[in-house]
Amino acid sequence: MKVALLSGSVYGTAEEVARHAGQLLENEGFETFYKPRASLDELLTAAPQALLAVTSTTGMGELPDNLMPLYSQLRDLLPAALRGLPGAVIGLGDASYGDTFCGGGEQVRELFAELGVNEVQDMLRLDASESVTPETDAEPWLVEFSRRLRKP
Ligand SMILES: Cc1cc2nc3c(=O)[nH]c(=O)nc-3n(C[C@H](O)[C@H](O)[C@H](O)COP(=O)(O)O)c2cc1C
Numbered sequence: 001m002k003v004a005l006l007s008g009s010v011y012g013t014a015e016e017v018a019r020h021a022g023q024l025l026e027n028e029g030f031e032t033f034y035k036p037r038a039s040l041d042e043l044l045t046a047a048p049q050a051l052l053a054v055t056s057t058t059g060m061g062e063l064p065d066n067l068m069p070l071y072s073q074l075r076d077l078l079p080a081a082l083r084g085l086p087g088a089v090i091g092l093g094d095a096s097y098g099d100t101f102c103g104g105g106e107q108v109r110e111l112f113a114e115l116g117v118n119e120v121q122d123m124l125r126l127d128a129s130e131s132v133t134p135e136t137d138a139e140p141w142l143v144e145f146s147r148r149l150r151k152p
Contacts, residue, residue, distance in 0.1 A: 001149060004048030005034040008055035008067025008104060013134060014092050017126070018054040020135035021090070021142055025052075028146040037066050040073040044081055050149050051087035051117055053108045057094075061103025074111060083116035088145055090138055094128040101125070120148045 003025050007018040015036050022032040033046035058064050063071060074082075089112070091105020102125045112119055124141040126134040 001049045002031040002033060002047065003050045003052055003149070004038075004043055004046055005032060006038070006043070006051065006053045006055075006067070006070065006108075007034075007036055008053075008064040008071075008108075009036070010056060010058050010064045010066075013128075014054050014056040014064070014090075017090060017092065017134050017138055018052075021052060021054060021138060024139060024142050025146060028143070030146065030149070038070060040070060040077065040079070043070065044079060047081070048085065050085055051082065051112070052090070052145070053087070053105075053112070054090040054092070055104045055108055056092040057097070057100065057102055057104035061097070061100030061106075063104040063107055067104075067108075071108070071111060074115060078115055085117050086120045086149055087112055087117040088119060088121040089123045090126065090141070091123050092126045092128065092134060096129050101127070121145050 005018045009015045022034045091102035093102035
């Protein structure tokens with residue numbers, strides 16, 4: 001099964017988490033496609049069978065600029081090829097932002113719902129005010145995600 005990773009990042013932390021997640025998924029026996037700032041064409045050409053989005057939050061609960069082109073294209077076109085795929089979201093944020101904690105991740109969850117992507121696991125919220133090791137903090141969640149992809 002091929003898992004496409006999408007990422008949105010301002011300072012690079014979410015990209016590091018996505019890269020580490022890709023490695024872990026490959027170790028679990030999955031194929032992966034990960035290209036930061038991939039276009040919609042590149043994503044669809046990869047023909048993913050599952051999606052994992054990893055995004056931080058900026059502004060007041062907004063998505064990072066580098067995810068916006070793909071996010072907008074996906075929302076405008078709602079490609080049928082992604083309908084019904086299993087997926088999940090890892091949100092990076094900082095709980096000290098209160099109500100907008102992991103707001104970027106929430107926006108991707110809403111997008112997944114519009115696309116018909118089947119969210120197979122609750123969003124993982126990584127809190128920068130609690131931990132400085134988000135890559136390794138995500139590992140148990142990713143192992144569970146792998147299990148759910150194998151046995152939907
Ligand atoms: C200007 C700015 C605004 C932010 N706004 C939010 C926010 O609204 N909600 C949130 O949960 N985190 C917010 N954060 C925290 C980041 O999402 C968090 O530090 C994240 O780990 C950064 O990941 P990145 O390096 O991939 O961008 C903000 C950080 C900065 C610097």
